[in-house]
Amino acid sequence: MADAHPTPPQPSPGRLEALASLERRVLWLAVRIVDYANRERPKGDDLKVGGHQASSASMATLLTALYLADLRAEDRVSVKPHASPLLHALEYLLGRLDRSYLTRLRDFGGLQSYPSRTKDPFPVDYSTGSVGLGSAAPLFGALADRYVETHFGSSTGGRFISLLGDAELDEGNVWEALAEPLARRLGNVLWIVDLNRQSLDRVIPGIRAAELEAQFRANGWEVIELKYGRRLRAAFERDGGELLRRRIDEMPNEAYQALFGAGDEHVLDAVLEPFSGAERDAVAALLADGAGALVRDLGGHDLADVLGALRRARATRDRPTVLFAYTIKGYGLEIAGRPQNHSALLSAEQIDRFRAAVGLTPETEWDAFAPETAEGLILAAARARLDRGDRPAAAAVPVPASLETRDTASTSTQAAFGRILLELSRVEGLGERLVTVSPDVAVSTNLGGFVNKTGVWGPEAEPVYDAMEDSPLKWRVDPAGQHVEMGIAEMNLVLMLGQLGLTWDFQRERLIPFGTVYDPFVMRALEGIVYSTYSGSRFVLVGTPSGISLSREGGAHQSLNTPGIGIETPGLSYAEPCYARELEWLLLDGIRRLQDPDGEALYLRLSTRPVDQGPFTAAAARRGEGALRADVVQGGFRLREPGTASDDRVILAACGAIVPEALAAAELLAEEEGVEATVLCLSSPDRLYRGWQAATTAPLRGGDSRAPSHLERLVPAGERGLPVVTVIDGASHALSFLGSALATRCIPLGVDRFGQTGSQPEVYAEYGIDAASIATAALVALEP
Template structure:
């Protein structure tokens, strides 16, 4: 494997120190300006202290270590530091420096979809950015295995120590799939402070042991060069013991004291050897010595980064000891997290750097050492926009239309994937993943054809050798994870950015038990916010997974799917719908305005005859267009003199809806049945027309797909909706067409039983639909006073 390209020779440390001070100034002033703009209803905010603790690390990293092939996730609260660096290197226009947290300006936290200069990872929800580069490193290992090795890239996460409280970090670190990633380094800003306090016991030793026990290389930048040198002198051991023995609170306090008071506080209770060392120094020199932390020593940081590069076969972590607010008057203050420098301190800082109001935003002079280094870094690291994704020959359907027999949507999903495996240019780009549920979510056929991925050949059959060809190796295309839904969505998100980050367009498909979509919801949102492109199948869904009981029955995931931006949620009932929807979803992954997809599936076998009847009536081309638009009419009962109702259903409730329509017809009530294959697409079609009308003040707007499904003659009829999910999920339909609606759904926690039992308990069985329809038409004739 090719070696990473680094800045050679190592930059002059004096130049790095000069750049660091300018970065600190710009980051501080960016936040100061944002809070000095016209008065807003709420505070603008910003994190000057959190930025200050990261400036040394980020200066060393950008100006002395990384290059254009590397990918870095920046600690959320350090975003102004990142923007300051990008400005000094010529990658960000000066006009953006005064737009932090403003419409059209720099975002509060790094955003690859909203910021003008963030190309790698969005961060913000703490803990997610900490491991996103880890899963990106895994994705690079996968693409190298399948499409040939590229120049080595390094994947780096800059995190705050408090982020290590997030459980998803440890889930990612412990997963076997992330082991051996020698191109990943996590740099922990160990400033011993969280939002509200100095942390009483950061337990750095325990954290280091956790990483080491997970097989990671652990490096430490604890003491700067001056302290390290002092430790080697007579009495140095006592000096080290004195500093190591101080509580976090006591050590942090030193940074807010005058030098004379630092001497008193530091020497109180110290032994004679420490006093002898202190006697040789004046107050200022002693203060500088005992507060010399490794996380602010550029030389030590560069050595630590190089040490991690040398570890080719395991990921690394660097614990960089820093002080929150370093270089600012607020350094070490336990309440400095959201503190802002007052105007007089801003003026003092500006003057100390030799700047004034006319030059405060300037870059370095081009012919200065700092200016030359900034220009060189900007020319080398500047990220070019990715090319458009390639057009793959994804078929409109992978299989012949299924018209008979019974089949579940989960079963159909597995068969479609297995069929797509045989289309070389498509099958080669599909990569599947699951949190230890691949067999139970019907990925077995795909895995038997394409294999399980590992970066080296392994004699590991996973206990499933009688069911699957499980032996992992570099050519496999299924990545099996441990039982962590957060890891599933983090990996899907990075696989879904493979084209942008690694130049290889993948078609990622993940499966998960539907109720546990919610366990990984934060990572799911993170992935689609990053504009990652992937497909996830939540299966089985709803209370129809009856014997499993309430712990495995999902009710609100349909609403989550419909409400998340950049995500197409679908809930098919019939096998061919699954085929069409999945092929369409894979195609959309490559579109310039593409979206991710969520399929909510079931293990309930459903008779395919009603779909065959609709196919005979509509024809394949028209029916497919309706399925992809979000729905079609399963029963087309035109109006006559009898009272009528429109039953709207989705997913596995189609059989009950059809049975209810037949019973109502026998009762003298007309009932059309509208089957929504994607309530999400139907809603967005209706909402788009409405939003356009609002924006243009037009009373008349284009018809939506919902209005095509429910023609004018039927819109005065009441609607009865039924869903194996919360009744609220379809409750918008009546208002959209201007009629009354009666919603049936699952609004209580489930329990074990048969499908019939659970449908009756939830009130979504055939009898409940019939009763709701009879009430609806009765109230339509004789409404309550």
């Protein structure tokens, strides 16, 4: 399929020649960076260093044209993970990466395997490596940019660009992103697809390009195709050209790919196979001057065509654009188009031949271009054009120490969250910075009050169609709204949340983004959560309702694994409060922490179970509100003190909705068995564990002594050695670390089988987390 639009005028021959020279040098450096890391640098172990020479080669033309002729400082770019050596080469030639790093690919403290916002030694806009996620993230980055612009008048002013491989289009999250209606009018989005028809293990089967393009068009995208180079297009205009075009168009990817590494005779036979007579003679005449070179003449390697396509893409302002660039994996290398060349490495002899072919020697192989050369002038102009200058830091958002609203005598953490968020929206300086996102669960996660007050965000005001005056929810969409409603796609939710959590960097405007999702579906969104925290994003993720406390919904909606996810995910602080005031303090503290230079995101695991607030009120009166707040934000507090009438004592540690069961178990033990129990409420098992682990390992980092951890302060020396029962409405292992931390016998209780439908008492008893089961576990723990 040829382009539907005429090709824009070509650049001058001299400039095109200089860009071609730069393209060759970029490719050489990318290949040599990988080669040096694998063949010459001492490794320190026997593992393969790895790298992707062929995957870089297929994008060399595209990245050279983009970075050196089209890109602007205000643009933000996501680079295909397996093309990272090209990015390193370009950054070096642009003078933004020290030469010493070229020999430190995949070295400790050196260049990362894949582009990383937080770990590379030069600025990176988007982390990639999780295939498909880094490609889709800029789409939501553009959406976040539009949100910030409509609220604060700030914007990058540029485009959000993804360079991705065609195999990444196998990832479901890419198509979820395309289907998001809010993204369809983003004219500052450009995706460039490296259509080399190869993935890690195989040639992508069938003829998929037309199907892929149709999918993008169906979702409202502008589609540009660079399929054939100028030599092939010229051949199509001659006698027999239409036959040749049809033959190439109809060849399956596997058959066409096999021609790239083949000799002219094999290519000729393959192309002519269906023809006979005069048709065969006409096509054969077109291929007479080099069949292999002609069929390998693809648009993705034609600099002039790529530059023209980039200009066309820049001119499209009313919708996203995708550019399908047909390329050859390994283009310009001796392994071009070879099966399974994805991670193949050139031999020493092949490297020597390639170095000589680009006009370099072992003494000059790492050289950049002299400033006065045509190439040097292009690099200097690109460097100036890409310079973002000094950018002021995002201003800090003030956070109150506490809020005024008090919840009723009995409430759930989910209900309390809705009220706390509504009150936060009234705080001057903070309220306007709040933004909520949900995947069609705003009402059922208690965002209704916030939505009624602030409205729903959309790039343009939408007509109001409902006439239900008695409806408790007022759904009004306009650019001033502060709630972003997305479709039922949890990956879209967390990618959008992640981009809203990076506006402090991209737009230098601080937002406080909240995302709400049913807690079981945190697992569905897990990779996107990890991608966002790995990228340094700061947000609040609310998983609610959670656990088998959601008893009537059954196993499909009862989350078990999510506490472990919260504890184990870097850059994410997990908390599971039981009481409303506990939640308030954790939330206010979390908002402050996410603004710190080394801040992190917050994950709140909440419940719909109403809980009597009296025990917390009593603890505040006993401990003092300030001291109790300090305990809560560090991970836990003493909720119930033991009596003195018995020598038999245990510690019961619980969190979230199951804390009342631990309190009830303590009363059972005292009344029926004469056993006294300390009840610990673990507001954040994650912070409690991290504090203990950091204190315990301090001597390993060079310290001779250490301060006690918060957990050790909660359990003084007189209680060390007492048996511990931990209980959580989730997988039992989440709290089992307390046994090691307190050097004592520990019985962890939790939910380690899929849940069932039933009443809460029935379900709690079935899974052994009811008061009777907790008390029984305590008695077993006390046995000699």
